[in-house]
Amino acid sequence: xxxxxxxxxxxxxxxxxxxxxxxxxxxxxxxxxxxxxxxxxxxxxxxxxxxxxxxxxxxxxxxxxxxxxxxxxxxxxxxxxxxxxxxxxxxxxxxxxxxxxxxxxxxx
Numbered sequence: 001x002x003x004x005x006x007x008x009x010x011x012x013x014x015x016x017x018x019x020x021x022x023x024x025x026x027x028x029x030x031x032x033x034x035x036x037x038x039x040x041x042x043x044x045x046x047x048x049x050x051x052x053x054x055x056x057x058x059x060x061x062x063x064x065x066x067x068x069x070x071x072x073x074x075x076x077x078x079x080x081x082x083x084x085x086x087x088x089x090x091x092x093x094x095x096x097x098x099x100x101x102x103x104x105x106x107x108x
Contacts, residue, residue, distance in 0.1 A: 022094050022103040026081070031105065033077045033092055054096040061089040061104070068092075081107060 023034040035054055056077050058068035067084055070077065072094075084090055084107040094101040 021101045022092055024092065024103050024105045026108065029081050031079045031081055033079070033094070033103070035072070035075045035094055035096070054094055056092060056094050058090045058092045060085065061091060
């Protein structure tokens with residue numbers, strides 16, 4: 001199983017990340033993974049360097065099965081929540097060039 005540098009988070013609506021990470025949002029029946037850092041307190045948005053395409057993968061914690069794997073154009077990936085099992089943590093990894101960014105989401 002790949003090393004995803006896992007860090008658990010509790011806030012389901014907007015999860016703060018370190019600068020240069022992925023920012024997840026739950027919007028209705030969708031999960032949006034934003035390629036970049038969005039602060040809750042100071043600067044409202046600090047985008048990552050522009051990339052044409054980046055790869056997003058997700059794996060349920062405790063499982064070696066990849067639950068999501070796609071190439072993404074632009075800054076956001078929109079994924080139906082029904083893709084994932086409710087009540088489980090998933091770790092997301094965004095790969096852009098040689099840079100890897102991660103976030104963890106508890107699916108409601």
